[in-house]
Amino acid sequence: MSFLIDSGIMVTSQVLFFGFGWLFFMRKLFKDYEVRQYVVQVIFSVTFAFSCTMFELIIFEILGVLNSSSRYFHWKLNLCVILLILVFLVPFYIGYFVVSNIRLLHRQKLLFACVLWLTFMYFFWKLGDPFPILSPKHGILSIEQLISRVGVIGVTLMALLSGFGAVNCPYTYMSYFLRNVTDADILALERRLLQTMDMIVSKKKRIAVAHRTMFQRGEVHNKPTGFWGMIKSVTTSVAGSENLSLIQQEVDALEELSRQLFLETADLHATKERIEYSKTFQGKYFNFLGYFFSIYCVWKIFMATINIVFDRVGKTDPVTRGIEITVNYLGIQFDVKFWSQHISFILVGIIIVTSIRGLLITLTKFFYAISSSKSSNVIVLLLAQIMGMYFVSSVLLIRMSMPLEYRTIITEVLGELQFNFYHRWFDVIFLVSALSSILFLYLAHKQAPEKHMAL
Amino acid sequence: MAALDRVKVLVLGDSGVGKSSLVHLLCQNQVLGNPSWTVGCSVDVRIHDYKEGTPEEKTYYIELWDVGGSVGSATSVKSTRAVFYNSLNGIILVHDLTNKKSSQNLYRWSLEALNRDVAPTGVLVTNGDYDREQFADNQIPLLVIGTKLDQIPETKKHEVLTRTAFLAEDFNAEEINLDCTNPRYLAAGSSNAVKLSRFFDKVIEKRYFLKDGNQIPGFSERKRFGGGTLKSLHYD
Numbered sequence: 049m050s051f052l053i054d055s056g057i058m059v060t061s062q063v064l065f066f067g068f069g070w071l072f073f074m075r076k077l078f079k080d081y082e083v084r085q086y087v088v089q090v091i092f093s094v095t096f097a098f099s100c101t102m103f104e105l106i107i108f109e110i111l112g113v114l115n116s117s118s119r120y121f122h123w124k125l126n127l128c129v130i131l132l133i134l135v136f137l138v139p140f141y142i143g144y145f146v147v148s149n150i151r152l153l154h155r156q157k158l159l160f161a162c163v164l165w166l167t168f169m170y171f172f173w174k175l176g177d178p179f180p181i182l183s184p185k186h187g188i189l190s191i192e193q194l195i196s197r198v199g200v201i202g203v204t205l206m207a208l209l210s211g212f213g214a215v216n217c218p219y220t221y222m223s224y225f226l227r228n229v230t231d232a233d234i235l236a237l238e239r240r241l242l243q244t245m246d247m248i249v250s251k252k253k254r255i256a257v258a259h260r261t262m263f264q265r266g267e268v269h270n271k272p273t274g275f276w277g278m279i280k281s282v283t284t285s286v287a288g289s290e291n292l293s294l295i296q297q298e299v300d301a302l303e304e305l306s307r308q309l310f311l312e313t314a315d316l317h318a319t320k321e322r323i324e325y326s327k328t329f330q331g332k333y334f335n336f337l338g339y340f341f342s343i344y345c346v347w348k349i350f351m352a353t354i355n356i357v358f359d360r361v362g363k364t365d366p367v368t369r370g371i372e373i374t375v376n377y378l379g380i381q382f383d384v385k386f387w388s389q390h391i392s393f394i395l396v397g398i399i400i401v402t403s404i405r406g407l408l409i410t411l412t413k414f415f416y417a418i419s420s421s422k423s424s425n426v427i428v429l430l431l432a433q434i435m436g437m438y439f440v441s442s443v444l445l446i447r448m449s450m451p452l453e454y455r456t457i458i459t460e461v462l463g464e465l466q467f468n469f470y471h472r473w474f475d476v477i478f479l480v481s482a483l484s485s486i487l488f489l490y491l492a493h494k495q496a497p498e499k500h501m502a503l
Numbered sequence: 504m505a506a507l508d509r510v511k512v513l514v515l516g517d518s519g520v521g522k523s524s525l526v527h528l529l530c531q532n533q534v535l536g537n538p539s540w541t542v543g544c545s546v547d548v549r550i551h552d553y554k555e556g557t558p559e560e561k562t563y564y565i566e567l568w569d570v571g572g573s574v575g576s577a578t579s580v581k582s583t584r585a586v587f588y589n590s591l592n593g594i595i596l597v598h599d600l601t602n603k604k605s606s607q608n609l610y611r612w613s614l615e616a617l618n619r620d621v622a623p624t625g626v627l628v629t630n631g632d633y634d635r636e637q638f639a640d641n642q643i644p645l646l647v648i649g650t651k652l653d654q655i656p657e658t659k660k661h662e663v664l665t666r667t668a669f670l671a672e673d674f675n676a677e678e679i680n681l682d683c684t685n686p687r688y689l690a691a692g693s694s695n696a697v698k699l700s701r702f703f704d705k706v707i708e709k710r711y712f713l714k715d716g717n718q719i720p721g722f723s724e725r726k727r728f729g730g731g732t733l734k735s736l737h738y739d
Contacts, residue, residue: 081604238586245546245587249566252548253507256530256564260550303545310543310583317579416573 054118061104062097069096073428076412081424085145088425091138095432098130099439103400106446109457110393123457131194134436135172138429140165145425172197195440199470202441205434207474209410211481214345219489221338223326229319237316241309248302251295258292349482352475388451396446407438444470507550509564510710511590512703515612516597517605518573521650524683525597526569529699534684541571544587551703563707567595581615588616593644593706598670600649600663600680606670609647613674617641644705645676646698653682677702 070093074083083089105123108114143164147157176197219225325331371388411431418427447458447467459467514522523545527535530547549565570587572580594616598606649667664680671678679695681688689696 079604081602241586245544249546249548252546253564256548256550306544307542313586314580314583317583318577321577321579 050115051118051121054114055122057114058101058122062101065097065100066093068100069093072096072408076408077415077428077431078424085425087141088145088428091133091141092428092432095130095133095138095436098126098133099436100404101126102130102439102443103404106396106400106443106450106454106458107393110389110396110450110454112389120457120460127191127195130436130440131191131198134198134433134440135169135194136165138433138436139168142426142429142433143168145429149423149426175200198437199441199444200473202437202439203445203470203474204477205438206441206445207477208481209407209438211478211483212485213406214341214348214478215482215485215489218338218342218345221334221341223323223331223335223338225493226323226326227319229316229323231320234313234316234320237309237313241306241313244302244306244309248299248306251299251302255292255295255299345482349479352479352482355475356472356479392451392454396450399446400442403442404439407435411435441470445474507562507564508711509566510592510703510706511566511568512593512595512706513588513591513616514567514569514595514597515609515616517599517602517608517612518571520597520599520602520605521683522569522571522597525595525648525650526567528683528686528689529567532686534686541569544568544570544584551700551707553704553707565703565706584615591616591643592710593646593702595646595648595702596674596676597648597650598667599651600667601651601654603666606649606667609670609674613645617643641675642709644702644709645674646702647671647674647676647678649678649680650683652680652688653685 070089073089073092078089101122105119105126108119140161144157144161147160147164176193326335370391411434415427415431443458444467447455514526516522518540521538523541524535524538526545526547527533530549546569547567549567551563551565553559553561553563568587568591570584572584594613596609596613598609647667647670655663667678667680677698679698681695687693689699
């Protein structure tokens with residue numbers, strides 16, 4: 049009986065998450081496009097719902113809600129469904145929509161989609177070989193095999209995003225890095241842009257006039273054909289068309305210049321807006337946060353390096369260590385079991401909420417930047433895939449932040465994965481990503497004032 | 504050929520509706536083979552005979568400024584785009600017949616362009632909603648063009664065309680529906696070509712002719728190096 053009640057609760061929460069994913073899709077992601085293939089929306093919402101349910105189960109584990117056997121059952125069920133979606137459903141549909149964009153392959157859409165999916169499976173499988181993730185005693189199609197590979201991809205993504213985010217966050221928040229932009233700079237650049245546009249226009253006018261006179265005289269602007277045409281072209285020079293192609297080249301060069309100027313102007317406007325923002329109260333608050341985050345970022349990079357160099361894997365989680373410190377060194381006595389449960393609930397809850405929120409915001413920004421009306425379906429499905437993998441590997445890594453008694457269910461369900469490997473891999477990729485982001489931002493920052501001064 | 508007088512017409516619309524293909528078709532009379540993203544603004548020129556076939560026939564340059572971007576962009580991008588909206592004489596609003604959102608966004612596009620103009624009537628900035636009276640009052644001629652006509656299934660054609668007719672009425676403008684990859688929609692003598700010609704005539708009239716029919720002395724090519732702002736000159 050209690051199993052039915054528990055299942056009822058789980059199903060209700062899943063439906064709630066599904067609704068939230070649906071709304072997010074409609075309001076935020078697809079607000080400039082029309083949804084013509086509802087399959088895409090359904091898949092996205094389903095992936096989101098099942099990913100959130102996993103986090104919900106962790107929270108239930110800590111709080112001790114629901115029967116433990118029904119929890120275990122739902123873990124297994126959830127995991128199977130998510131893996132099915134991430135490995136079979138979403139890649140297949142990605143292949144299908146990619147193929148339907150290409151006009152040539154329209155007839156045998158399904159066939160080519162299957163071919164693409166098989167290629168994906170092959171590379172996905174090969175991915176597991178170089179990593180020491182499993183003991184070889186498991187079968188081919190077991191959960192552990194699939195999860196380990198999904199985990200590798202997801203952890204790489206997480207580490208890349210974390211590394212870049214840790215560096216980019218202070219860079220954008222702090223006003224120390226803002227270049228000084230005055231109104232005069234912007235006006236000068238705009239004037240140059242309009243001058244370039246005027247030059248393009250006058251050259252295009254000459255081309256248009258030349259075409260019109262040629263058309264009126266009955267000459268078509270093809271190359272002279274036929275025998276007599278060739279003889280004629282020797283004596284009467286086709287100077288008109290030679291001249292035109294020269295002008296056309298100049299126009300192309302000017303158009304490229306106008307694009308560059310436009311992008312620079314947009315950049316200056318954005319910087320000016322940020323300078324305005326930094327003078328407001330909110331801006332000052334973010335500036336202060338930026339200093340705080342930069343210290344945090346440096347500390348994280350330092351810790352990642354220490355972990356790799358000394359091959360250290362943390363055995364205890366932050367909650368238990370914190371409690372140990374307070375009890376042993378500060379002499380405050382309190383009920384360890386009770387507090388550890390609540391504190392780890394809060395800590396894990398905060399981690400989950402911020403990572404979901406951060407991921408959704410990043411995905412939205414990414415989507416706006418690169419999607420177009422043709423490719424929007426494919427991109428949304430790619431994002432759903434990334435989101436699913438990200439959440440699965442979050443579960444892997446969150447195990448580290450929980451006290452021992454709560455870790456058991458994750459270990460039990462996910463089988464004998466080498467969790468330590470994932471943490472090490474996370475540290476390595478985080479370090480690489482953070483350092484290369486620093487390099488990249490440094491170069492970009494250096495280059496901009498030089499461009500500015502070259503005007 | 505002596506320097507002709509010119510008018511500036513903006514071509515606005517969401518990304519991917521087919522503005523570049525349309526402009527290429529209008530100016531080169533050819534279909535654009537490889538459409539790609541427009542960064543910033545691309546200009547093309549069409550030579551138009553004003554009042555063709557009458558004794559007052561005169562040739563003008565029509566500059567078609569195709570401004571790329573999304574209507575929901577950040578404020579900084581909008582201010583960058585605004586530099587192209589100066590001294591405009593006409594607006595062509597382009598929407599995709601297969602995408603309802605692009606039609607709805609036309610209201611925001613037109614408000615964005617018209618707010619930049621220092622018009623004597625002064626277009627009020629409300630919270631982005633349109634008001635039919637604003638457009639009735641508007642001095643700048645508008646034209647609504649719907650693209651990708653060939654991609655609508657026959658069953659839905661009637662419904663789509665009624666919707667676009669309402670849209671054009673809201674703007675107090677004429678409408679043309681076509682497919683940019685097929686030049687026959689703008690073939691000489693077709694009703695679309697007539698509407699287009701009428702639109703360009705109207706633009707030229709508003710710019711160069713006073714209400715009583717006298718001609719304003721034309722401004723030949725003169726580069727404007729305004730000190731601060733680039734104000735346009737208006738004749739009513």
